[in-house]
Amino acid sequence: MGPLEGVRIVEFAGIGPGPFAGMMLADMGAEILRIDRQLAPDAIVPDPKGDILSRGRKSIILDLKNPASVEVALRLIGQADVLIEGFRPGVMERLGLGPDIALERNPALVYGRMTGWGQTGPLAQAAGHDINYISLCGALWATGEADRPPVPALNLLGDFGGGAMFLAFGIVSALLKARATGQGDVVDAAICDGTASFMGFIQSLAARGRWQNVRASNRLDGAAPFYGVYACSDGKWISVAPLEPQFFDLLLRLLDLVPDDFPDRFNSENWPTQRRKFAEVFATKSRAEWCEILEGTDVCFAPVLDMEEALTHPHNQARHIFDQTDGFVQPAPAPRFQNSPTEMPSRAPSLGQDNETALTEWGFGDAELQDLLASGVVAWIISK
DSSP states (O other), X not given: OOTTTTOEEEEEOOSTHHHHHHHXXXXXXXXXXXXXXXXXXXXXXXXXXXXXXXXXXXXXXXXXXXXXXXXXXXXXXXXXXXXXXXXXXXXXXXXXXXHHHHHHHOTTOEEEEEESSOSSSTTTTSOOOHHHHHHHTTTTTTSSOTTSOOOOOTTIIIIIIIIIIHHHXXXXXXXXXXXXXXOOEXXXXXXXXXXXXXXXXXXHHHHTTOOOSSTTOSTTTTOSTTSEEEEOXXXXXXXXXXXXXXXXXXXXXXXXXXXGGSOSTTOGGGHHHHHHHHHHHHTTSOHHHHHHHHXXXXXXXXXXXXXXXXXXXXXXXXXXXXXXXXXXXXXXXXXXXXSSOOOOOOOOOXXXXXXXXXXXXXXXXXXXXXXXXXXXXXXXXXXX
């Protein structure tokens, strides 16, 4: 099992970054019990097939407006190492499940909170999505072409990078302290905070006068001819990034280009001319032909693959980066460990499918469990 085997997590169902952080922890072997909400009678029951972010969980349904259901949640929290929630600030407190109450029950608990704007600040109570959070910290403005609007990198940068990964990192950090001291903590993971942290490298370049606050005018934002994407003769694309001089020299040799035609390559005034020269050469062959010439060399090259093409690339197949055993494509757990090998986690649960088995595993007696089910404190999607 993975390195987090034995860690117990109670997760309150949410969307986006919270579930992705849970997936990361479940992939590493943590045991996660997700508390789902009862659906309205006319609601469409979601199909768990293909719900990759929910893999590796068990699911129970509690009506958290019912004080008896809240007490069940608190009993579970009392046995957990970690709690994950992604509501707006104040919601868990209003439910009677806030950090103060939870940590009173379980002083060693790591209470993980996932929001966009954070638990405090003028925008804390405002709705938002990935594109808004990455806008506020300068990350969105810096991406894209100079004469076009900024381009979001799907919702990878904010939701899953600045949000989920920082939540998972914060949880594991606090868990290490809790294991050493017996003292838990509250992790305030905000997407805007995490994304701003990602910008540290760019801000470092700016502080040293090596970054212009102008979109598409720097080495790493698509302006430099030696760090970018080029079209091939078949309409497909390749990426090259020979930043280092020895890699750049190798690229020129493999392309049969004359070094004298690429003087002072770090002078941005020369970039438009040099980019045109590269574009003309790359347009003479197909992507497959360029792969034959450049792939595996030190020119820092890769074909630009779509989601389906990525499945069949030899490198991805050799490392088993993608898994299709459940009939759909999903990423394998990452990272990998030499002494704690991870396994593909169980598929996403149906809502409430573990009402009985999970609560039994968490210490609820048979008679007590039947009373909870009969009274609706622990609910079913369809009444039994």
